[in-house]
Amino acid sequence: MNQTTPMTHHQQIARRVLMLPATLTIALALSACAPDQAGSDQVKDINVNVAAAADEKYRTLAPNAGGLKPATRAEIDQEVADYMAENNMMGCAIGITRDHQIAYLQGYGKADKATNRAFTVATPSAIGSISKTLTALGVMALAEDGELFLDQPILQQMDLLPSQMPVGWGNPTVRQVLANVGGFENVMHWHVPTFSDEAGINAFYQIIDSPGLQPRLVYESYRHEAANWSIAKLNKPNYSNVGFTLLGALIDQRTKKPHFPASMRGYERYVWHRVGRGHIASANPTLITAALGTHFRNQDIKNLAHGYHPDGSLLDLNGWGWEGPSGGWVMTIGDLSRLILILQSDAVIPKTKIDTEMRQNFGAYPTGINAKAGLGLELALDGKWFGKGGGIRGYVADVQIWPRANTAATYTWGIAHMCNQGTSERGLSKRLRDLLISLEDGTGFGNTPVEPGALETTNDLATTYEPLIRRMAAQYLANAASPEQAWLLAKRDLSRDPTGALIARHLEAGDVDAALALLPRWQGAKTSAAAVEAQRLLNEAEARRREQATISTVH
Structure with a gap:
């Protein structure tokens, strides 16, 4: 069915799938907790516990409940094992979605080489630049709620005093920054006299716990560096960590206004609540294990996978928080798969805006990324899929959505994977997509997802x-x-x-x-x-x- 056609059956299926069975409200409403930005227990174990209990069934979900046949799961498992062996990878997890539900989740290999701890569906892992998609959804949600405007200059919407304006930057619109055409550079330039590391920012904000987790506070250093923006790159696709860090500062600033509930104020808590919807008991899908990964949370995040260099040496997260909006989030494979469902639904913003605005083509990246630029998304050059890849400190992750309207397939397939060792974000996704296509004659997948x-x-x-x-x-x-x-x-x-x-x-x-x-x-x-x-x-x-x-x- 063409996605621009007024939805009837599609709307009904989406509505049903997004209505989590009422019994889960008691588990989520009484359990899930947003991350804290202070104290020694900032990321609550209960979030991983609840997600693990809910996601275990997807490892063997029956075909008549929307899962894959055992033989199909076995072929996928073998494909992943072969890929990991060929690329000398430590551990991975994969998620397969079909239309509007998860069909399969599985973990492989090791999350921790020293202890032989397995990489499972309950293992949070870093998702790198897929964090940009969470940030983009947060910005789009604020716009949807009338809290900011996509086509107005970003700096004018940050409530900055004249003394807080950046040095030598232009003032692109929020939409331009979301699309990576706002003129911002990729690599962050710090104003060293202000701060450029954790010790510096802690000294600058002496009475604030973990100031690096608040993007608006981080802004006070890099705003002094004119090298973070280039007029030559305005209106041209240029992958930008700086731009998305600034978008995080925008969210951080706008959500600290008094009319926002105290529990939702600030970048991390707002994204966890409004995009991850962890506080909405009846919501589905939710991303309750989502949290910002930093070196001081490495021991706090339950079951967190260690990251590894291709040579096998340890490469744990070493950031101090500023990476969050552009590349700092961690979550389990179940939640990464539910992000795919969010991008196919009205869960956070209307799906029509995802399809017409977030998936709008702003041109192909000139180098490094074999895709076109969307709003916090990457679009296939041939138009057949959209999604986002990411990598940080040895971790790699990817989400891809293959709409059936683009591929003449029977279903809309979603593929998610995360690994704690590797350099290629999309290699495994392509292998899994090729396998799914080869099995889509009906012998591998049983009935339609749910009767x-x-x-x-x-x-x-x-x-x-x-x-x-x-x-x-x-x-x-x-x-x-x-x-x-x-x-x-x-x-x-x-x-x-x-x-x-x-x-x-x-x-x-x-x-x-x-x-x-x-x-x-x-x-x-x-x-x-x-x-x-x-x-x-x-x-x-x-x-x-x-x-x-x-x-x-x-x-």
Whole structure:
């Protein structure tokens, strides 16, 4: 179906898939926590725990639930193993999406060579410049919400004092900077007298914890360097870390206004909430494991993969935060795959704006990147896919979306991968795409992702029970000292009857569909018990009334 055609069936499928079954609201609302920018525990383990439980099922998801056949999974596994052996790679994870759902997730090799810790679907890893897509979505969301304007100059929207204006820069629009045609250079030039490293920025902002995680504060150094901008590169595609670092400063500044909820103020927390949607209990897809990776968070991020040089030497993240908007995010393969789903949906901004604005062609990059420039995206030269690749400190990652309208394929395929050793961002994606095409005759993939009837049932149940679960979530959060304790309280109460206990077990195992299917029985049992109790009270009241009537007659 042509994507410009008014959507009917497509809209229905997207709506159903984006409606997470109501049972998961209790797990996410009571568990997921945005990263903090201060303290020793900035990135919460519970986020990885929840994602790991939810994503484990995609390693063996049955074909009739939208997964791949075992033989197909085996062929993919062998293809990845061959690629890793040929390129001497330490560890990888891959995600395959089909239309609007995840079909397969798997991890391979090692996340930590020293301990032999495996690289699994629960392993966060650096995604490099795919971070630019998160930043772009954050900017687009602010524009969608009327908080900034894409076609107005970026500096005029940062509330800068005259003394805070940059030295020797032009003033391109936000859209130009998003498209890498704003004239900004790729490599950052620091004003050394202000600061150029972690020790310097900490000394400059002595009373602020982790100032490198706040892009607006980082801006105070590089704004002094005219070499960060070139009029010769204005309106020409030029890959730019500087430009996206500035976009991060724009988000950081705009979201610290008083009308933003305190929990969403600042670049990292805003992107986690508004793009990753980690706080929206009923949302799907969510990116709850997303966080900025820095050297001081290497031990804080649960299961984080170590990075390795091609020669096998350790190359862990060594940044101090400024890389965030242009290349600093980490997440699990499940969340990277859900980013693909976000880019095919209305989840963050209207899909029409992703298709017509973010995927707008601003011209091919002259060197280094074999693609055309979009808004925080890269577009295939032949127009068949769009996505983003990234690499930092030994880590590589890639997302590609192959719309069926562009490829005459049966499905829209999405491919995500992340590795902790390597130099090629797209090599594995191409191999997997070629394999998927060769298997798309139907022998490898079973039925369509989910039967329509099952989707309608899921949607109906979610619509019916979401208000109930939201009320429960609010109640437990109000009575608990932490999200973790709130979930324990909810689990305790659920476990007071056999059906509720089974719901809790399914939620903790990540089997949301099974938990959802039990909701009517659980609610029915509660309703039946309440009805019995109500009838008992009515009978007692009626007996008392008759007794009083008898006494009145006697007197």
